[in-house]
Amino acid sequence: MNQYELTSQEKKFVGWHLFVAMFALGLGSLFGPLQAFEHAGLNLYPYLKPLIKSYYQGLTLHGVLNALVWTTFFITGFLTFNMIYGLKRSLRYPKLNAVGFWMMVVGLATAAVPILLNQASVLYTFYPPLKAHWGYYLGLTLVVVGSWVEGWGFYATYMQWRKENPNTRTPFIAFASLITMVLWQLCTVGIAAEILTMLLPWSLGLIANVDPQLARTYFWFTGHPLVYFWLLPAYISWYAMLPKQVGGKMFSDTLARLSFWLFLILSTPLGFHHQYVDPGVPPAWKYLHSILTTSVFFPSMMTAFTVIASLEYGARKNGGKGAFGWILKLPWKNPSVTAQLFAGLIFFFGGIGGLANASYNVNLVLHNTAFIPGHFHLTVATGVTLSFMGISYWLVPYVTGKKLWKPQWGVIQAWLWFVGMIFFSNSMHVLGLLGAPRRTPLGDAPYIPPEWNSRLFQVGLGGAILFVSGFMYLTVMIATAFGKQTATEQIEVPVAESLQDVSLTPAWLDRWAPWLYGAIALVVIAYGPQLIEQIGNIALTSPGFKPW
């Protein structure tokens, strides 16, 4: 088999990203079950003192490490792989990318110190006037800026490739990785404004007060597109890699590209849907963002079709029959496939719940309730995370040159994640609809009626199953990376061919200008007037508090 090979240097570079990502996942995942057990009436936090002071220090660690660090490091590593492998050339400036990576590592360490010292128990949304130690804000800023630097390295590489290949369609995995990075850089402008103009100078004592409402607007400018930054790398795998792993092809190269462009355009101008119940945002703007949010559902539906069609094509080629019978012919013994199939299935339900969140006034029933963590454990904690686990079942062997240790553990791990998440997330959704608040040690809350106990117990049960699954995953990863079983044959990189001739993909789907300007224009329309108004009426009246 003849496939492009990364140099050992490049494999190591990608591998370091994955290593930090998994380290964060391992540490952060220790706290997930602790929150879940607390809901079920078993509070283990008192036993963790003096190491971990409170439920909220644990929850901050869980949110920051799992939702921000695991994702960002895995994604930059995976995108680096996609750029090199997709374009079949080295990075233009490998040192620039290395600088970006080390900035992220330094940022992580800088943020970790105050979190571990209980000086930043502000959760991963850090809503002011809760005030963390400046190291927390500075560290997060460095992680984001480091990822930007890596992105600039991608752009330079792409421009060089384009010069060398003027008339070729950009290979899909590189194309989609570039869009993911551009989306990230477009949307993180909000959080950069929040931290650099308010939170960092405030935490350093340079300004006394902040405007919490404006901070929320800045935060959610970034906060929702952030989830597409998490999700699109999983989509790259579902669109372009999973079909190959099931013996098929990518159903439609054209529509895959179109949906990525739509995600770029539609992902950012919709952050007010996280602020439907905010007092300082006019309902007309909330309503506009509601419609824009709903429209993101469209490329998601396209993705569902193309991915399932590609899977079906592969399964039928392997002898699958019947309207649904073909599903049994998918390679369920391959942990990478099983993990991603469950990720996709769970994500489908997450998407439906997301439509409820996005629906303006329907959101009143569930805003800030347990429904929300129930929802995002289906999306980021399964759709994304379980997909990344699936990807790592081939990517880690590839970058380490080792054989995957006990693949059947990977299959069991994926099943356990699926089952555990059903218990956990279903119960969280129901509790939310009953009115249970999110971010609350419910085992301790005085207003919880006894009828909720069976649901709270299932939250704990789900947490326990997820803990076992996470433990098995990391065991497989460690045993693979540090084991002695060197791979005897070349490890295949699964990149699917398009069923349709790629040269049929219209040229306008490989041109940046219209899409990029369109994305910026839509952001200006959807956010410009409100930003001008909220910044114009800024009220710096809130001093900081540290009530934990």
Place this chain on the structure above:
Amino acid sequence: MSAQPMHIDPAERNWMTFSAVLLLAVVAAVAFAAFGLGIQVPAPESRVDPKTVSTDPNSPWSNPGVREVAPGKQYDVYILGKTWQFMPAEVTVPVGAKITFYVTSMDVQHGFKLQDTNVNMQIVPGQVSKLSTTFTKPGTYNYICTEYCGAAHASMFGKVIVTQP
């Protein structure tokens, strides 16, 4: 723009049409609930200084509680959030009256979710959150803080007691 046509499988075209119709139906349903049934979200009401909102004698939150606007018909309820309690922690209103809640915070952000109603608001220091509801059944309805506000956030709640006049 290239004149090259876009190749789309007929089944996928049908699916995309179905998706578009489904989404339009969702948008229409939400619009009907918002503008037909009047189920609305909070709108900018007024702004306050969180440092003085509980002490300034001109601030309604220096003396939070129920104000009778029209006996048996209309009541305004002023509630102040602070770590980790609502003031007052209990209010009494009659069934069938229009009750409007004005809630703000003197310190960090809080949440205000009134169980079994459509009242759900983010409480942001410096801003006043306002929503109305009408209770159709007597009973006790908790208002629960739904935003993380520090160590004892889980204990922060209050009660609306709805009485038969």
